[in-house]
Amino acid sequence: MMFNISPMYRRSCGKIFFVSDDLHVVKIKIPLTYKNKNYVGSMFGGSLFSATDPIYMIQLMQILGKEYVVWDKSTEIRFKRPVYANAFVTFEFTKEEIAEIKELVNEKQEIDVVKQLNISNGKDIVFTTLDKTIYISTKAFYKQKRAKRD
Template sequence: MPVFLTNRKESWKTRRFRWMMNCFPTYFGTGGRILFISSDWREIHVRLSLNLFTYNYVGVVYGGSIYSAMDPFYMLQLIHILGKAYVVWDKAATIRFLRPIKKKVYARFLIDEVLIEKIKQQIAQTQEMEITLPVEWIDKEGKVYAHIDKVLYIASKEYYKQKRSRKQPDKPA
């Protein structure tokens, strides 16, 4: 069920992926909950709340949960949107904790057509790139609790294979 206003719909495939991710122990342990994945992978909504899995020593959501509950989404979106001709990796992230989280907060991951075209044009020219994408944890009133900038590495698959083969050390005979 989408939290943010959207015209997009989930498909059976993205709904199944959402359900599987929410049950996957590595993601389940973050305390995050995926609420919506659009059928075109361009929009994802996630919720995070204070609970048994996210509670820290001082009674607010643990910083590791704040980051890890949002960690995989831009990479997953770009992998699905760009397809098999591209390689996408998480490269870095910075997070600013703006206020303690004691209630439900939400994050929206939105990738538009302009960004996709920019990525494809850049890769066509340079074969690889890094891009920084922002996301925020906000409450229902729009108050921001944390701001994260994710840095992703994107390359054409052919270029990436060539680059990796050049970096491989010689194997002993």
């Protein structure tokens, strides 16, 4: 929850309001305020993006631990309808997904994981859909790979 006071994250207007004990579920709210309204009064798309940008990466870093390197690689964002209300997002990894990630990274040394994410009204209306591509490798492999480039 201390993440909410980070100046970098506060500017997005996003607020983390729930984190499960095992960090597998994180929920955020993006309130519509004067700080993130655009010219026509809907939520600025950049606010939707920036509020969701760091969560999966940081979530995976904490779940996987220091033996792994995790980077956000890319995001594809699709705006489906204007946001004239508060928006909500749930970031979730199942125990099976984490086990599969570890298994694949141990086998291939590096992988890309694509997670789809919906920004909604918290019920049945989806405002925006994102595909987040996250790079994951072992720390040893990543260090070796960087040394070859330098």
